[in-house]
Amino acid sequence: MSNPKIRIRGLKKHFGPKKVLDGIDLDVEVGTGMVVIGGSGTGKSVLLKSILGLVTPDAGSIEIDGVDVLKAPAREARALRQQIGMLFQNGALFDSLPVWENVTFGLLAQKKLSRAKARDMAVEILAQVGLGADVAGLSPADLSGGMQKRVGLARAIAARPAIMFFDEPTTGLDPIMGAVIDELIVDCVKRLGSTSVAITHDMASAQRIADKAAMLFEGKITWTGPAGELLTTSDPVVDQFTHGRAHGPIQMALRK
Amino acid sequence: MKALDAVAWLGASVLALVEYIGELGIFAVSGVSHVFRPPWYPRQLGRAFLEIGYFSLPVVALTALFTGMVLALQSYTGFSRFGAESAIASVVVLSVTRELGPVLAGLMVSGRAGAAIAAELGTMRVTDQIDALSTLSTEPMKYLVAPRLLAATIALPLLVVLADILGVMGGYLVGVYKLGFSSGGYLNSTFTNLQTQDVVSGLIKAAVFGFIIALMGCFNGYRSRGGAQGVGAATTAAVVSASILILALDYVLTQVLFVK
Incomplete structure (x- = not known):
């Protein structure tokens, strides 16, 4: 059994009455690129910020190199998190x-x-x-x-850094500049041999920069698979999200 | 039903106030503790000192000068009714060193530097720059808050020394060149009645006001939310809360420093 670079189990976080993360389980293997997709306000940024220590989760564990950074002494947790480089949105x-x-x-x-x-x-x-x-x-x-x-x-x-996070790396850029940034990300991650986690709404970008993908829906990871299968999987949630369909299991607040 | 709603509203307001005071207290203790623990950021301290102290010089100087001039003029108008014109120099110097110097300098620096601190930190918060600091092995409280607290606490007494000098000079200008007092007589009257405690108490007040200005600016900016509107609200809250605290603490400090 492999030891993932990042292992998340049962991660929960709520803000007031709203459950944002409701038991996230996710493994990111050493040297792989993981992309987390999901609608706006589903907690993707909260997930990254929880790993970075910028948000304190209500429950669960976040292991980096096998050490739970939520329970480790502050100095050790800080040292583990220092191996993370972050590109903000x-x-x-x-x-x-x-x-x-x-x-x-x-x-x-x-x-x-x-x-x-x-x-x-x-x-x-x-x-x-x-x-x-x-x-x-x-x-x-x-x-x-x-x-x-x-x-x-x-x-x-x-x-x-041994780990790199990318928060919506192509947001606000034209498609060509977006592709250029993706190319740079892939190049940098490869050159440094880093493990990466990205969150994005951009399906083309997701497939360019990641090996694996995970769907965050209603506070849980509901699907994981190769990033190359994002557009072909039969999972109804992923299918609706990646193809931008108005109708499906994802009920937008405006339609309720 | 309406009575219950009012009680619920009152309870919620009290709880919110207690929570606010608690958060402010924790923030202040954390900020002060970072002043004394390494690593220190001398460049940030220098920058804060320039922004809070040096760039506030003109506004504090002008305020003090005109306040001293008005004080001399107003005192003359009032005191001449019962032949006490000779007390004008003493009134000016004691008013300026004990009260007007630190309070007016505090209010002016609050409006200028306190607002700037809140706006800068608020913008850094809503654009993720404070989060970015954390990801770059830098404690934001240590990098952003501690230098400003220290700089303001040191800079305001220095500004008040200048305010004291210019306030007295303003009174002197009006007293000698407009009201006809002799230069020597005015200065003699000024320094005869001035005691060390008058100046020192004003400087103690100034140090406290400086700390309050930086604290309220940092606190409101640091926890601002919601984009441009949130930054604007944080800036307003920083200036208003610092100004009210300066006036309230002025009374408390006067009670402590002068009332036997």
Whole structure:
């Protein structure tokens, strides 16, 4: 039996009367790319934030490398989570810092390199995501949406993380830029040998960046399978979601 | 039925207030504890010091100068009715150092820097920048809150020293050049009645007000929700709550520092 990089069991989280996660079970094997799909407000971001420690679940376990980060001592849990790099949906770049400092922020925070070396390193990392050295000194506000995503990706890979999370990586981008970002994600994950978890509504993106897929519906993982089967599976929930059908088991709030 | 609804509303309001105070207390303790525990972020501290202290210099200076001038003029108008014009210099210096310097500087910095802190942290919250800090091995309370608390607590007394000087200078300008007092006589009257405790108590008040301004700015910004509207509401709440607390604490501190 293999030991998954991330193992989630019985994860529950509610906000007020609303159950967002209602017993999530999910395994992400070492070196694989997992994509979690599901409608808006179904708890995909809450799931990622729970693993990152940004949201405290009500119940369940989250194991990284076999250690339950919800029960482990704070220092150990923090060390385990430090191997996660995150690309946020809107980039979440720090407005007050130039691009190069955004990219190497985590390394500077951990005092792994001097500020002088950080700038050179940032230029190298920016090159890996297709951005030139001239971008390094700019403010995030001076960048287009696609460039901000690339800088966000550069920041996520700067510490060479063993696990990478991607929150809606192609949202707000045109299809071509979306495909470019997907290509960069695949390239970076492959080069670093990372395990990745992505959440997205974009089926083309899901199939490009992931090996396996999971459907989050009514607070539970209701289907898992190869990402390549997302559009062909007979599962009625996945079928309705991936083909964008108005009628099916997923009842939208507006229709009730 | 309406009476029960009113009781339920009252109960919910009290619970919400208790919860708010509890959250604020935990936030303050956490923020202060991070001031004393490494790692420290000197660049963030320097930046906060510039924003809260240095860039507030003009507004505090102008407020103090005009307040001293108005105080001298108003005192003269009132005191001349019963021949007590000679007390004007003492009234100006004691009013400015004990009360008006710290309170007006606090209110002006609250409107300028407190609002800016809440807006910046609120925007960082709703754009996931605070979450991003956590994922980059950085404790947001330590990086964002602790430097602002420390900077404001140090910067406001320094601003009040300036306010005290300019407030007295404003009174001097009006007293000497408009009301006809002699320069030496006005200054002599100013310093004869001024005691160390008057200045020190004002600086203690200023340090407390500085802490309150940064605390309310950080607290409201840090927990803002809901996009631009949420950031706007957080900014308003930061300024209003800090201003009310400054005025209320001014009374409490005056009671503690001066009433034997």
